[in-house]
Amino acid sequence: MSRTAIVTGGTRGIGAAISVGLKEAGYNVAANYAGNEAAAQRFTEETGIPAFRWSVADYEACAAGIAQVEAELGPIDVLVNNAGITRDAMFHKMTPEQWREVIDTNLSGAFNMTHPLWSGMRERGFGRIITISSINGQKGQMGQANYSAAKAGDLGFTKALAQEGARAGITVNAVCPGYIATDMVMAVPEAVREKIIAQIPVGRLGEAAEIARCVVFLASEEAGFITGSTLTANGGQYIA
């Protein structure tokens, strides 16, 4: 049986690697993105994976987008809540808008995508919800009160929902990457990046494909006994 998966923010960075990893594992995959048309077009040309544009911060847009994907690809069995943004600032300089944007995308985005899919997964007796949190949701990070709060919120969301989904065959898990070599991290000034790498015991940034392999495992039938868990992949930088 070929299952269908959707990956939010699935056209760039970690999300693109997850989309490709799931496709290689035999899933029908849809990738969602926010607005970078050029990246989405390039991604679809290179991978053959269709890309669908909407913002995960908008509940109605998520419901409509999911309906469109399901009409084209069939019922969605696997949801990967990967879309995320940063709006870093020290707290005394953080604006309410910076707070809201990050919470709306990184935390409410997970609700907005999971909620419209939940009933169908319950009815079909199968589902996999995998949310990409962060090392900085586990340990907190200076300059990221908004991001750390959202990513910690994703872990609470995961643990609560895992309990609700268990009897219906739905597993709900989180992956906490450490620092991964994507646009998000490469946008950090090189000197800061060097300092970050010095704090990673394995001595390097992670690769997006390493996070994709975690997700492909959690999505599999064989991972049915794993729910409510946090899979940490951070090169030993933070051991919770």
Ligand code: NDP
């Ligand atoms: P990138 O910035 O490389 O890519 C982000 C993706 O999310 C893009 O596809 C982007 O779409 C999409 N996106 C952003 N906002 C929205 C939105 N409102 N609706 C739909 N899609 C959206 O990010 P990364 O690959 O680095 O990060 C992926 C996830 O992993 C994020 O949740 C991030 O917080 C988390 N993470 C990353 C780490 C890292 O080191 N890189 C470490 C720990 C966690 P578009 O292309 O249209 O802009």
